[in-house]
Amino acid sequence: MRFQILDIIFNPPHPVTGDVVAPAERLNRVVEMAVLAEQLGIDSYSVGERHAGDVLSSSPIVVLGAIAQATERILLSTGVTVLSVLDPVRVAEDLCTVDQLSRGRLEIVIGKGNEVLQYPLFGLDIGKQYDYLTENYELLRRLLREEHVDWSGEYRAALADVTTLPRPFDGPFRIWHGSATSARAVDLAAKWGDPIVTANALQPRENYKVLIDRYREHYAAHGHDPAKAYVGSGSGGLFLADTTEKAIEEYRPIYEGAVRQADKRKHDPGAVGKTTSFRTIEEAVERGPALVGSPDRVAEKILDYHECFGHVLQSVSVNHVLDFERQKDTLRRFAEEVVPLVRAEVPPTTLWSESDTERARGFTADSPVGSR
Template identity: 35%
Template sequence: MELGISTFVETTPDAQTGKVISHAQRLREVVEEIILADQVGLDVFGVGEHHREDFAASAPAMVLAAAATQTKKIRLTSAVTVLSSDDPVRVFQDFSTLDGLSNGRAEIMAGRGSFIESFPLFGYDLNDYHELFEEKLELLLELCRSEKVTWKGKHRPSFENLGIYPRPVQDPLPVWIGSGGNSQSVVRAGLLGLPLVLAIIGGSPLQFAPLVELYKRTAARAGHDVSKLPIASHSHGFIAEDNEQAADTFFPSTQAVMNVIGRERGWGHYDRAAYDASRSFEGALYVGDPETVAQKIIHLRKNVGVTRFMLHVPLGTMPHEQVMKAIELLGTEVAPRVREEISKWEAQGEK
């Protein structure tokens, strides 16, 4: 069972003070967070791509590269790369470079993106939303398989028998499929035999169990070894010394972000009652003391089948020291509890 962190490198107004930190400051803070995550023994750190004022990471590979040579073991991934509006050749080159700098710890988490700012920015038509992703994923996977590639498609200029460099340390460079719970995305990942990442940010995480089973069935029917296909989840959360402290600390920024995005997408007002319901044992928020969060992750592993859990923190702008403390607790308090319990459970299952 792998555990880690994901972040969108947000620079939203502080819910308490209204202040907005600079993109530069938040980027430097995230590098410190990655280094700490490595030091406390976490397995993976993911940085999401966005192209708007309230997010600082439009180039996740650059952020991850800044931490690559200052870390030793932690895997470094996008979360996600908006592949539909990017050039697969450049994505491959960026993450292959990261793979070299980190000596084989880079991953690409490819998705279509739930935010659409990158499409007009790079000149793509949203009417081609699905077609763009399918075609560009096909090219990206070919680049991972072969040093020299011939390509002809609809949405990118063709090329013939060209070498794509640098080559990665890992062969092939890992590509995951990110999904918000769309069955088509899950089936695509299964057919291709690619690892799956589910964004579980609302409702009950157990509702995703049928999607995991669909993924496994699809992969098996396509001839892939399901036992070798990892499944990850990413969920909002925060860890502090006790439950009430964690809940009270994480709520203001969470409410602020959820209501901003909610206004953009037509959601209802997000209040404390909705927040408290979501941080219940069956809810999608992983907020609490180390024991509470550990038990929720174990519950997710046993009932949904994920083999990697990524805690998304912060949600919105929070003081850097609070984020660092949550990362420390995830690595030193939560992860050992989860790994010990899952090891016991799996051993009993084998018997």
Template identity: 40%
Template sequence: MQFGIFSVGDVTTDPTTGRTPTEHERIKAMVAIALKAEEVGLDVFATGEHHNPPFVPSSPTTMLGYIAARTERLILSTSTTLITTNDPVKIAEDFAMLQHLAEGRVDVMMGRGNTGPVYPWFGQDIRQGIPLAIENYALLHQLWREENVDWQGRFRTPLQSFTSTPRPLDDTPPFVWHGSIRSPEIAEQAAYYGDGFFANNIFWPKEHFQKLINLYRERYAHYGHGTPEQAMVGLGGQVFMRKNSQDAVREFRPYFDNAPVYGHGPSLEEFTEQTPLTVGSPQEVVEKTLAFRESFGDYQRQLFLMDHAGLPLKTVLEQLDLLGEEVVPVLRKEFAKGRPAEVPDGPTHAARVAARTESLEEAK
């Protein structure tokens, strides 16, 4: 079981001070948060991709490459790579290069994003979002596995005897997660390729994501990749902690009430009751996170959103200390209890290279 954090990279005014960080401060803060994640023993840092204010991570591989040079263990991932508006050739090249620089500590999460105007900015039509996601990923999948690619589709110019460079490290492409908030087509896509499926699991009740994950598991087995229980599932989550729950609620309330994504809507109490958001003590975070297994089965990766809504860097780093010291060690122990032997661990480059080598040996 892998634990980590994911960031959307928003630049939001702190409602308690009225101060808005600069883009430079926010970018440097994201780096500091990633370094802290490794320091406290987390497994993964993931960044989103956005091309509009108030977000800063428009070039995830640049940021992750910088973080790779300053870390040793951390798996570096995106929490969205826009498969609809990025050229699959450039994705193939950028992430293979990052793989080499990071010694394989690289994942990628495909998504369509939630900003409609991004499509025309990059010459695409939002009405073709699902077809773009399907076609572009089919090409990316091929580019990483074949050295000479002949290809023709609807949405980009054809390729003739094209070789993407550099080739994936150890002939093993980055592990791919397909992220979704609402689209069963994306769950189907993940299942078809035997890739991972990441359910955002933030703003909606668990029943919404149960349907998507169950569909993915069923179709994963249908396509012959293993049993439903062997499918690779990742989940998001949101937490804010203090030593006691009263302090956590009191401190987080102004951030919640004014956050661009959910402020001025349901109350904090209503939102925590109806969604995975946990505001309370470390023990409350442990209990709510452990309950995810009851809803979704054993899974491989849990990422938490912690640096949003204008929270200052100092507060986020304090949150990571609590996560690393009091939450994740307990979660690792409890999630390991009763975990069936056939349920796979979270993906790593080394394990995937070993599996590939074993498969080639068996084929001889």
């Protein structure tokens, strides 16, 4: 199994103390955590994108550019590139710049995003979010693969003889599709033979498994090699302590405070995937996606995910409200104590190996951490 750290760069007030981390400090912590992740042998570091709310990830490409210059080996990713609200020409230019700066260490995840306020902000109709996603993806795909592109669509001006610069470092980088609530995202991935990352963050895992099963079925129906139907999984946050009981008690005020903060948004109760289905820390740990507990318990839970999803990439997020030294210690313990336990039980994956011909060419972690 491969492992990724994801930071959406949330920066609300601390749910217990009300303290706020200065934006410059929060952003520089992202870069520092990426450097540490590389040192620890984590395969990939992913930066989210949102354009509303208490988040600092409105310009993930800039952050990835900083990480590219601070690191040498780790694969860079997005989680997700909110392609529904973006211009594919600009996206191609920005992403290929990072691909060049990192010398071919970029893969991305695309999606429509999980923030409803982004659509009015960009003057777009949220009812057409998947239509935008489909059209923008299919244009982006061509721009990365072709030069002198002629194109016309429904939602942006036509293109004539367009070649975006810079070009990708060594051929088009892999595009994953983020999947959380809708069949349309997995159907788009299956049509084009792309991998998916299931959010696995706010709902019971059974809800995500339905979409994963649909993806694999449609992927094969389109004639693609099932061996390349890679699936990644997110999680509901990572918090480690020596015992699971201690982890739950330490994390309880943070989790309950975060639920209260989310409640203030007053999402439509019928809006699936906007708020957590698990109101208490006990529910989140026992039945939900939260990776809270001892290293042994967290490894066991990831293996439970694997039994359900059959995924080959596990993405985790270290809670940003922890003291920064605690964040770094959590990442170290995850790499040194959890990852080896998981890899000892899961068969090796071809993802990002030498045999994976579509991998980011600059990625060199062919002997992943925890596999020795």
